[in-house]
Amino acid sequence: MPQETFFNLPNDKRNLIITAAMEEFSKSNYNSASINQICKKSKIAKGSFYQYFTDKLELYVYIMTLAIEEKIKFFSSAIAEFHTLTLFEQFRLLFLKGMEFAKMHPQYAALGEQFSKENDGTAKAAVIKEGDKQAEALFIQLIEKAKRRGEIDDYVDSFALSLLLQSLNSAVIKYMLGQFGNDGYKNKEEELNHFVDSLLSIIFNGIQKKIK
Amino acid sequence: MPQETFFNLPNDKRNLIITAAMEEFSKSNYNSASINQICKKSKIAKGSFYQYFTDKLELYVYIMTLAIEEKIKFFSSAIAEFHTLTLFEQFRLLFLKGMEFAKMHPQYAALGEQFSKENDGTAKAAVIKEGDKQAEALFIQLIEKAKRRGEIDDYVDSFALSLLLQSLNSAVIKYMLGQFGNDGYKNKEEELNHFVDSLLSIIFNGIQKKIK
DNA sequence: TGACAATGTGACCACCTGGTCTTACAATAT
DNA sequence: ATATTGTAAGACCAGGTGGTCACATTGTCA
Numbered sequence: 007m008p009q010e011t012f013f014n015l016p017n018d019k020r021n022l023i024i025t026a027a028m029e030e031f032s033k034s035n036y037n038s039a040s041i042n043q044i045c046k047k048s049k050i051a052k053g054s055f056y057q058y059f060t061d062k063l064e065l066y067v068y069i070m071t072l073a074i075e076e077k078i079k080f081f082s083s084a085i086a087e088f089h090t091l092t093l094f095e096q097f098r099l100l101f102l103k104g105m106e107f108a109k110m111h112p113q114y115a116a117l118g119e120q121f122s123k124e125n126d127g128t129a130k131a132a133v134i135k136e137g138d139k140q141a142e143a144l145f146i147q148l149i150e151k152a153k154r155r156g157e158i159d160d161y162v163d164s165f166a167l168s169l170l171l172q173s174l175n176s177a178v179i180k181y182m183l184g185q186f187g188n189d190g191y192k193n194k195e196e197e198l199n200h201f202v203d204s205l206l207s208i209i210f211n212g213i214q215k216k217i218k
Numbered sequence: 219m220p221q222e223t224f225f226n227l228p229n230d231k232r233n234l235i236i237t238a239a240m241e242e243f244s245k246s247n248y249n250s251a252s253i254n255q256i257c258k259k260s261k262i263a264k265g266s267f268y269q270y271f272t273d274k275l276e277l278y279v280y281i282m283t284l285a286i287e288e289k290i291k292f293f294s295s296a297i298a299e300f301h302t303l304t305l306f307e308q309f310r311l312l313f314l315k316g317m318e319f320a321k322m323h324p325q326y327a328a329l330g331e332q333f334s335k336e337n338d339g340t341a342k343a344a345v346i347k348e349g350d351k352q353a354e355a356l357f358i359q360l361i362e363k364a365k366r367r368g369e370i371d372d373y374v375d376s377f378a379l380s381l382l383l384q385s386l387n388s389a390v391i392k393y394m395l396g397q398f399g400n401d402g403y404k405n406k407e408e409e410l411n412h413f414v415d416s417l418l419s420i421i422f423n424g425i426q427k428k429i430k
Numbered sequence: 431t432g433a434c435a436a437t438g439t440g441a442c443c444a445c446c447t448g449g450t451c452t453t454a455c456a457a458t459a460t
Numbered sequence: 461a462t463a464t465t466g467t468a469a470g471a472c473c474a475g476g477t478g479g480t481c482a483c484a485t486t487g488t489c490a
Contacts, residue, residue, distance in 0.1 A: 011467070034337060038249045041448060051469040052449080062448065123335040125246060158425045163416035167425060170417060173389035174382055181381070204375035205382060212424030215371050223437070253478060263439045265481080274478065431490100438485070447476070455468075460461100 008068055012058035023048040023058070027069050032116035036066055036129040063132055070121060070133045073114040080107050085144075093152035094210055097171065101202045104175055108182050115183060122176065145171050167209075174205065220280055224270035235260040235270070239281050244328035248278055248341040275344055282333060282345045285326040292319050297356075305364035306422055309383065313414045316387060320394050327395060334388065357383050379421075386417060 012020065026047035030039045041062055045055050059065045084103045088096055108115035124130045145168040152158050182198075224232065238259035242251045253274055257267050271277045296315045300308055320327035336342045357380040364370050394410075 014466090034249075035247065038247075038337070040446085042446080052471095053451085053469050054467075056449065057467065120337075123337075125250070125335070156427060159423075159427050162420060162425045163413075166413060166416040167420055169389055169393070170382075170386055170420065173385040177381055177385035201375075201378060204378035208374060208379055208382060208421065208424075210424050210426045211371075212420075212422050214422045215368060226437090252476080254476080264441095264479080265439050266437075268479065269437070433490085434488085436485105436487080439481105439483085441481095441483105443478105443480075445477080448474100450471105450473075452471090453469085455466105457465085457467100459464075 008059050008064065009057065015058070019048075019050075023050065023055075024069070024072070027065055028073075028113050028117060031066060031069055032113060032120050035120060035124055036062075036126040039066075041065075063129060066129055067132050070117065073117040074133075076111060076114050077107060077118070080111075088148070093148060093157050094206060096148050096152075097206055097209075098202060101175065101178065101205070102199070104179060105182055105198055105202070108179050112183065115179060119176075119180060119183060142168055142172060170209070178202075178205075220271050220276065221269065227270070231260075231262075235262065235267075236281070236284070239277055240285075240325050240329060243278065243281055244325060244332050247332060247336055248274075248338040251278075253277075275341060278341055279344050282329065285329045286345075288323060288326050289319060289330070292323075300360070305360060305369050306418060308360055308364075309421075310414065310418055313387065313390065313418070314411070316391060317394055317410055317414070320391050324395065327391060331392060331395060354380055354384060382421070390414070390417075 026044045029047065030044050041055060042052070045052055081103055084099050091099065121133065146164050149158070149164045149167055153160055238256045241259065242256050253267060254264070257264050293315055296311050303311065333345065358376050361370070361376045361379055365372055
């Protein structure tokens with residue numbers, strides 16, 4: 007957590023620092039990200055920075071925590087209504103929400119992308135601390151429940167399916183981040199929806215030609 | 219390409235440099251990887267290094283090219299017999315070969331992993347140059363052919379399926395690299411085979427409960 | 431043996447890094 | 461008016477970076 011001096015700052019200045027740090031950490035990994043650049047961008051002196059944060063790691067953890075909190079907040083409403091949905095609808099919602107999140111908060115999504123590529127073990131561990139593997143746990147939970155409801159075949163390997171969904175999810179987000187940012191992604195809504203449906207159709211129906 | 223002085227080197231010395239560079243580039247990304255460390259590890263002077271390579275980028279491209287060539291060589295025999303196989307068998311072979319490659323050449327696989335995470339656009343572009351998207355092209359080609367043979371349903375979105383397979387492929391390799399390297403992975407053959415079959419079963423048969 | 435070219439060497443360069451520390455300033459309390 | 465406190469500031473530090481260069485060493489041919 008930052009020092010209190012940081013929270014005593016006028017909102018504008020504090021937000022400027024946060025913005026600058028987010029830009030830097032979504033552009034470069036932990037080692038390559040530069041405190042000097044963040045100071046320059048947010049127009050504060052080096053000495054001031056070290057009165058707000060004890061070191062680089064504290065800033066990194068703080069920024070990542072902000073992104074994670076935002077994402078949880080964004081998804082919580084969707085997850086709340088999960089119990090009323092079939093597994094297909096649950097996955098669909100998860101994918102679409104993920105894409106919507108990346109569209110609405112590309113900065114946060116980019117931070118997440120960068121974090122997933124992070125090499126520095128210390129930095130990664132400091133962010134994760136305890137509650138990691140949430141995504142995997144969530145997927146597996148949904149799958150097992152659907153099995154019990156008889157929605158999907160028992161022979162499906164829950165872990166394999168969970169891994170598949172996770173990697174697919176991140177691939178889609180990465181693909182989206184690549185597409186957006188440059189040109190406008192408006193009016194692509196329909197196209198994206200269709201794409202998600204194609205993916206889910208494969209997973210649910212398989213690709214093998216059915217014998218009729 | 220390295221300078222001729224590099225190729226005039228005795229094999230031992232040249233290989234030592236290559237090994238050291240591979241270790242460094244698979245541990246750190248382009249920016250963080252250190253020429254000084256590579257020199258120290260391979261016991262050559264800084265000045266000598268710059269007689270073999272004009273700059274860091276040349277070394278990086280050279281090392282990555284070696285890894286790519288090795289991978290292509292490794293896969294080429296498998297791809298040669300593709301026309302005799304069904305799509306399911308093709309995918310299965312591709313996955314198993316990929317895992318075998320990561321097992322036999324963890325160093326090369328780690329280099330590939332690091333490259334997929336690379337932030338530095340210049341370094342990435344220098345390695346890719348023209349012939350990227352080979353994996354995607356290969357997958358799509360296989361899928362389209364299988365469609366024409368009537369092996370899989372026409373309604374399957376080729377691009378979606380290709381993205382699914384790619385992301386799955388990298389996830390499996392990443393999972394394997396995480397497992398191996400530390401403890402021995404011997405005797406895990408059966409477990410890995412089963413895992414691949416689970417994944418392929420999902421893709422081919424779907425997860426939805428069949429009405430009998 | 432001597433001359434010449436090729437190669438090895440590490441001190442050195444400018445620049446950048448995360449982090450410190452002394453000084454300067456502003457506001458408040460006495 | 462003075463002392464105390466909280467903060468802004470940026471010069472400075474040790475250490476690392478990619479890259480250079482003058483010099484030492486070696487090998488080869490005459």
